[in-house]
Amino acid sequence: xxxxxxxWRKTEPGFSTRKKPQILTIPEQNYFSIRGIGDPxxxxxxxxxxxxxxxxxxxxxxxxxxxxIPNFQxxxxxxxxxxWGLQEKFLSAPVMQKSHFEYKIGIKQPDFVTPEIAESAKQxxxxxxxxxxxxxxxxxxRPAQLVxxxxxxxxxxxxxxxxxxxxxxxxxxxxxxxxxxxTEIYMSDFRRVEEAKxxxxxxVAIKKI
Numbered sequence: 001x002x003x004x005x006x007x008w009r010k011t012e013p014g015f016s017t018r019k020k021p022q023i024l025t026i027p028e029q030n031y032f033s034i035r036g037i038g039d040p041x042x043x044x045x046x047x048x049x050x051x052x053x054x055x056x057x058x059x060x061x062x063x064x065x066x067x068x069i070p071n072f073q074x075x076x077x078x079x080x081x082x083x084w085g086l087q088e089k090f091l092s093a094p095v096m097q098k099s100h101f102e103y104k105i106g107i108k109q110p111d112f113v114t115p116e117i118a119e120s121a122k123q124x125x126x127x128x129x130x131x132x133x134x135x136x137x138x139x140x141x142r143p144a145q146l147v148x149x150x151x152x153x154x155x156x157x158x159x160x161x162x163x164x165x166x167x168x169x170x171x172x173x174x175x176x177x178x179x180x181x182x183t184e185i186y187m188s189d190f191r192r193v194e195e196a197k198x199x200x201x202x203x204v205a206i207k208k209i
Contacts, residue, residue: 006075006110014149015079017187017199021150021169023206028144030113032056032121033106034137037087039098048105049080051133054125056107059117067124071112078108085181106140115139147183148175149203155195162202175206 009015013024032055034048056077062069083104086093090100109118118139126134148170152162163182170177185201 004073006073008075008078014147014203015185015187015201017151017201019151019153021148021166023146023148023170023173023175026145026147029142030109030111030118031081031106031140031142032109032118032137033104033140034133035102035104037102040082040101040103041098045105047130047133048136051129051137052080052105052107053077054128055118055121055137056109058121058124059109059113065124067120069112069117073110073112075110080186081106081108082184082186083181084184109139113139145205146207147203148206149201151187152200152202153196154198156190156198156200159200159202166202166204170204170206174209176209178205178207181205 014026016022032052034052036045036048038044058065058067059069060075060077062072083106085102086096086100087102090096093100122134122137148166150162150166150169152159167177183201183203185203187199187201188197190198190200
């Protein structure tokens with residue numbers, strides 16, 4: 001029997017790579033997530049990414065491993081996401097440094113992934129990843145959220161100019177941000193794509209004024 005495929009780029013909200021800003025509601029979603037602090041250019045950030053992908057691919061490739069997951073559907077692994085803010089002790093710092101960051105990175109999982117499936121995935125990758133980091137990974141169901149987002153193309157260091165466009169759009173449409181933190185969705189693999197061509201969706205939570 002043919003297995004139905006999840007075409008998330010075409011059917012799910014929030015993954016548009018159009019350059020114009022937009023307002024939309026993101027539904028409840030499943031994630032493998034892990035928290036961290038500090039400069040994302042340092043090795044610790046990469047190590048946290050490296051524990052997430054084996055988990056995501058263990059579910060995606062479950063059929064080839066003989067792991068039967070109820071209601072399984074074929075899909076492409078979702079992109080890495082980062083939720084970025086500042087450590088509390090640096091909130092009043094006169095100049096923001098990358099070492100001040102506090103973040104949560106994650107990879108979205110299809111709706112058929114349950115907490116039990118997530119735990120089974122963790123057991124299946126035990127021999128492949130750092131056990132301490134694996135223990136820090138958690139499976140979560142994130143609530144629905146009203147957001148504004150825009151596509152940024154280029155270096156992460158150039159994001160402020162794109163955020164300015166997004167902030168102006170939010171105000172002009174009668175909304176306001178409800179938190180200083182923001183989400184980045186890495187539609188390009190920043191480990192392989194040159195800076196000038198990187199595509200990153202910038203997203204912020206909003207409410208109607």
